[in-house]
Amino acid sequence: AASDVYKRQGEYQVVAALRAHVQVGPAAPLVVAPGPHVADYEEAAGVPVRFWPYGACTDYALYAFNDSVGYRHDVGFTGSMDRYNKRYHLRSIALNNKTVRANLGRRGVRIFTPGWLWPTHYIKAMAQTKVWFATTESGEHVGTRFYEVMMSGRALLLCDRNRLAYAAIGLVEGVHAAMFNTTDEAMATLLYYLRHEEERKRIVENARRF
Numbered sequence: 001a002a003s004d005v006y007k008r009q010g011e012y013q014v015v016a017a018l019r020a021h022v023q024v025g026p027a028a029p030l031v032v033a034p035g036p037h038v039a040d041y042e043e044a045a046g047v048p049v050r051f052w053p054y055g056a057c058t059d060y061a062l063y064a065f066n067d068s069v070g071y072r073h074d075v076g077f078t079g080s081m082d083r084y085n086k087r088y089h090l091r092s093i094a095l096n097n098k099t100v101r102a103n104l105g106r107r108g109v110r111i112f113t114p115g116w117l118w119p120t121h122y123i124k125a126m127a128q129t130k131v132w133f134a135t136t137e138s139g140e141h142v143g144t145r146f147y148e149v150m151m152s153g154r155a156l157l158l159c160d161r162n163r164l165a166y167a168a169i170g171l172v173e174g175v176h177a178a179m180f181n182t183t184d185e186a187m188a189t190l191l192y193y194l195r196h197e198e199e200r201k202r203i204v205e206n207a208r209r210f
Contacts, residue, residue, distance in 0.1 A: 150177070152204075154204065156174070
């Protein structure tokens with residue numbers, strides 16, 4: 001329930017919702033939160049809170065290490081480019097910019113940005129994409145996309161460099177994911193791993209085990 005509220009309303013609203021639940025709702029022996037920073041949640045709710053990585057469903061590993069699926073795309077992203085409470089501007093700059101797309105296109109990079117897919121199509125699309133683009137969320141934590149990509153056993157996670165978000169879960173640059181600070185660095189990193197397949201696969205395998 002905390003996860004659902006979080007995704008709809010944002011971090012501060014979750015704390016308020018937990019507080020209201022404790023005041024007027026039934027007693028709750030345990031609350032789960034979508035981010036690893038649970039101290040604030042525990043203080044607000046007055047009950048134990050545990051981290052539950054929402055989106056970590058085994059369905060996303062359906063095609064893990066299955067080379068027979070084949071890669072149709074080099075880099076992919078799904079989701080709105082203007083959604084509130086997230087660092088979507090990084091995604092928009094990197095993959096929705098006409099100049100960036102043109103430059104990547106001239107290098108033969110196949111870009112996949114459909115916006116929204118049915119879950120079954122989404123899972124297969126991720127399995128058919130070499131690099132998947134994602135960014136951390138406000139509140140300094142990772143979102144569902146991170147877990148989906150890492151569980152895929154197929155796509156390399158390319159994400160913004162955010163030590164506060166990753167320290168809590170132990171995500172390490174160059175071991176579990178590729179990272180960037182700027183659009184130029186994101187594109188350079190993307191091109192690097194498209195040229196170095198063995199390094200890309202090594203990180204994908206590490207991320208799956210992680």
